[in-house]
Amino acid sequence: MTPQKTIEIVRRIEAGAQAVRRPLSDASHVPYLLYSDPDVLELEKERIFRKDWLMVGREEQIPNAGDHFTLDVFDEPIVVVRNEAGQINAFSNFCLHRGAEISPKGFGHVDEFKCPYHNWLYDLDGRLMGAPHMREAAGFEPRRCALPRVRLGTWGGFIFITLDPGTPPLEQFIARYAQEFDFLRFEDCTIGERVEFDLRCNWKFVVENLFDIYHVTTIHAGTFGKYRDTLDYFTDEPGQASLFGYYKSAPSVDGGKSLFGHMPWLADKPETFACSGFQPPNVQMFARCDGAVVHTIWPEAPDRTRMISYLLFPKAFRSDPQFERKAAQYGEYLRKIIDEDQEAITSLQRAAKSRLFRPGRMSKLEHGVYNVLNFYLDRMVPRDGDPAAPRLEASEGG
Ligand code: FES
Ligand SMILES: [Fe+2]
Known part of the structure; x- marks a missing residue:
């Protein structure tokens, strides 16, 4: 979303927020634009869903090494898998070659992940173990490659992930x-x-x-x-x-x-x-x-x-x-x-x-x-000023 567009959406949300940013006895419901506008949802993803920790399942759903499940989190295909040591990790569910999904959708069990497109092979820690017909690719060393990790944490038997490397740890959240x-x-x-x-x-x-x-x-x-x-x-x-x-x-x-x-x-x-x-x-x-x-x-x-x-x-x-x-x-x-x-x-x-x-x-x-x-609303349009505003001024000034 362009800074200009962000500002426009933020202003619309701020105007709507007034309905509930007053005592409950004076409050009304917010304009329903907040529930129907695709740009509002885009901004919600940007400011909330792609930043926060999201609960994606329970540890007990993948009790053994190789047990895994996949999910799409706002256009990011992810696989959550238990490794040989019993730890649960999350990786991007796309092959390092051309991005085919290495794990079929849903819950399953594997000893290793084999990409269905050209058979690149990954272990349960996301390391690339083999890539057929790639010897002639100069300087390409499969063993130095691994699937991108997605941050994962657990609390109360629940599994959480976040798409944002900068989000504070789950314990804090x-x-x-x-x-x-x-x-x-x-x-x-x-x-x-x-x-x-x-x-x-x-x-x-x-x-x-x-x-x-x-x-x-x-x-x-x-x-x-x-x-x-x-x-x-x-x-x-x-x-x-x-x-x-x-x-x-x-x-x-x-x-x-x-x-x-x-x-x-x-x-x-x-x-x-x-x-x-x-x-x-x-x-x-x-x-x-x-x-x-x-x-x-x-x-x-x-x-x-x-x-x-x-x-x-x-x-x-x-x-x-x-x-x-x-x-x-x-x-x-x-x-x-x-x-x-x-x-x-x-x-x-x-x-x-x-x-x-x-x-x-x-x-x-x-x-x-x-x-x-x-x-x-305090997340989407903080009362003490919008984080998008300085960016707009900077881009306008530049
Ligand atoms: S896309 Fe996975 S091996 Fe080619
Ligand atoms: Fe109900």
Whole structure:
């Protein structure tokens, strides 16, 4: 994006930000241009998604040497693989020859990666081990070549990557979130179910919807709406703490009664225990007394979002012979809830295309939405001046 274009988009976002950069009692929803304009998404990628640490999966998904999975992170093909020493690394998933993808899409197991195009061979540490018919290439030494590494870190059994070599370490990035939620012991949990959703709306509508208490007793009246209080549990604490909340609900399964009992480390909590937390830019977590669901939210287009949800339970629950069947029931319940949300959030996206729609005022029950939006806007268009502005002045001056 040219500096000129960046300035133009930033000014539009800044103008829209005024709607929520005031007390909640005076706030309105931001202009829906922020949810439909491809340039806004480009700037979000530039300023947020290509900089931050992104949760891409769980360590347990690749338990053995050679186990791997691929993903496309904003046009960067990546392969995440466990090596012989048991370490997990991430590499660009393109061959050093002409860029063909060395690993097929999805999850798999290999002893080594063989590029399907001309058979260049890589070991599990990304080193080029062989390249057929290349002896005559003067000065070319395969053993000195390796796939570009992508920064990877782990916390709580989750795997994170970042595309930005300059981003602070994961420990720093996740520190506030970890301080808040270490007690949930995600590292002692296992995936009961993994569910993918293709949502026909902007990624921010998904994030906001998950924190919108206002709609819980309407479209979710038949599911978890009947167990939830509709008190505003979000606070105006500064920074990330504004994205954490504690409230009352019920286990996330049909009937609202846990099929497993409490997570051992939450034995002192009531069955109504519930909390949630957002780790920007794309990890939204909801915990109950018996487990947690962690959603990762991936923008695919201004009006399309992929959500990958992990239902986590204590590893000890696996000794229950009915573990898979019970976990599947929690998965079914989640599908039902997201189904309930789908039509509403899809219709918000239709409003985002309208020239006539003007976003309305906010309820105090939208405190979570308000906090998420303010946190997001402070990243996109910081209150103390925009980082793009000096660059523009410099280029104009030069
Ligand atoms: S592109 Fe991989 S070997 Fe040619
Ligand atoms: Fe909902």
